Amino acid sequence: MRFLALLFALLLTPLSALATGEEVVLGLSSDRVSITTSFDGSEILIFGAVKRETPIPEDPLEIIITIAGPSNPVVVRRKANRFGIWVNAEAIEVDAAPSFYAVATTGAWNDVLSDTEDLRHKISIGRAIRSVGAPMEIRDAPEFTEALIRIRRNADLYQMLEGKIVLDEQTLFRTAIKMPADLIEGAYATRIFLTRQGEVISQYETTIDVRKVGLERWLFVLSRQQPVLYGLMSLAIAIIAGWGASAAFTALRNR
CATH class of the missing domain: 1.20.5 (Single alpha-helices involved in coiled-coils or other helix-helix interfaces)
Incomplete structure (x- = not known):
């Protein structure tokens, strides 16, 4: 029975964790954000360390941190000039888009994560948005998703923070992510990824609770x-x- 239990535990353990022996020990300045009538945004300090069972590998360690707000369907419309008047023309419903999404990294995006790993874990802003299909008459559907990202980036609801994570001695890391005033209530999923040579070797997940008070x-x-x-x-x-x-x-x- 002990052998079967050990075998079962090994099957549940990610192969990357077994290979590297590295995992995240995380801290948050606050795991709860309270929205009041005078709320004008909040800055979350995320810090932690990398716990190891083996010596530090030669390949440099990279870290990615994401915070995602609750996802909801979003209708994106495109305006067209009809007889001198700008009106809503074509529209696409994005199946699920985070209300808030921030990605912070230790280095340039292309250096910290491969496209294959991004596709697997859906880390980048574009991959975090789920858009299954579009009407047949709309041939440039990706432009609607790009427009949604652009609008929410301008409102600081979507943030790409390359090189904003400080990593000391390949062990201690920290970053600060500014959360804007117009947040919606819900659980904000926080993920931390450890990568080497663009491959995810370990990950950790927690949540930040955002609630209205008073x-x-x-x-x-x-x-x-x-x-x-x-x-x-x-x-x-x-x-x-x-x-x-x-x-x-x-x-x-x-x-």
Whole structure:
């Protein structure tokens, strides 16, 4: 029975880990991000070390860290000029795209990971987006995905941070990733990959919990669980605000 248990454990152990004896010991400055009414973004410090059972190999070690927000379908539309008016024309629904995605590396992207390993683990921004198919009449479907990436990069929702991980003595590593203000709630999957010569030799996964708190949380829950009450309250606030502004303007005019 002991032999069978040992054999079963060996089958479950990745061959890369057996070959290199290297694994990640990770730390986070915070595993929870709280969104309040004054929330304007957060910087997550990710640090850790590489635990080894064997001497450091001669090939240089590289590290990749990714943080991915919850994925949702996204409709990407392309505008066209129709009779002098710009209107929505063609559209493609991307099956799943992370609401936030950041990739940090120790070096240049092409030096730290091969295309084959990227395809296997879906690490790069383009590979993290799942787009299965497109309407037959749209022949340039990849351009829609590229447009989505470009828009979210401009909003800092997608980040490619080459060379932003500091690695000391092939053992200690650290990086900081800025998370913007317009985050959505959910579990943000965090992955750390150790690579040598472009091949993944070990990986580690954890999560960062992003939640609304305080008044922001109360309003969010109210809008979902009591939409009628939320609507009436919003209407009442709008009426009061409008009346207050009108009264203030009238008072100033009568002076």
